[in-house]
Amino acid sequence: MEDLVTRLNRTIRDVPDFPKPGIMFKDITPVLAQPRLLRATINHFAELYTGRHIDAVVGMESRGFIFGAPLAMELGAAFVPARKPGKLPYTTISYEYDLEYGSNRLEMHTDALKEGQRVLVMDDLLATGGTALAACKLIGALKAEVVACCFVIELGFLNGRSQLGPVPVESILIY
Numbered sequence: 001m002e003d004l005v006t007r008l009n010r011t012i013r014d015v016p017d018f019p020k021p022g023i024m025f026k027d028i029t030p031v032l033a034q035p036r037l038l039r040a041t042i043n044h045f046a047e048l049y050t051g052r053h054i055d056a057v058v059g060m061e062s063r064g065f066i067f068g069a070p071l072a073m074e075l076g077a078a079f080v081p082a083r084k085p086g087k088l089p090y091t092t093i094s095y096e097y098d099l100e101y102g103s104n105r106l107e108m109h110t111d112a113l114k115e116g117q118r119v120l121v122m123d124d125l126l127a128t129g130g131t132a133l134a135a136c137k138l139i140g141a142l143k144a145e146v147v148a149c150c151f152v153i154e155l156g157f158l159n160g161r162s163q164l165g166p167v168p169v170e171s172i173l174i175y
Helices: 006-013 035-049 061-076 131-141 158-166
Strands: 013-016 022-027 056-060 078-082 090-098 102-109 117-127 145-154 169-174
Touching: 006 035, 006 056, 006 169, 022 061, 035 061, 035 145, 035 169, 056 061, 056 131, 061 117, 078 102, 078 131, 090 131, 090 145, 117 131, 131 145, 131 158
Parallel strands: 056 078, 056 117, 117 145, 145 169
Antiparallel strands: 013 022, 090 102
């Protein structure tokens, strides 16, 4: 049986010039069409973080939700959505950050995490690190601890990992 890296590499498709000219978008939707591959991806991260006392998984809108919620379930942890502005119904905190092709803001509910909770950050892709850093800043503002950040894909040439400082980073694929 093929290993996870090979299966993901074969399945993820490149979409040129999306969302802007010059961007090569890594499309994970073909992975979602293959339940066994999606399960293997979630299991990979669950195996890495089982026994690490993870209290919550923060997933960033929107593809981080796809991987983060089932990972939280596997770890017996809470799932916390980090969303774009105006999408959460309760009182929020926010952090503005830069993307590889613009800027954005990320928000979380003010009561999403409790002081001292151990948190895993999950997203489909690490590019410049802005979104992940924003999530880490929000987690820190709520006085919780970021245990690690994990990604299905990392665009290593953009050096986003360096934005996260001492936070451990785990990626399955690095381009």
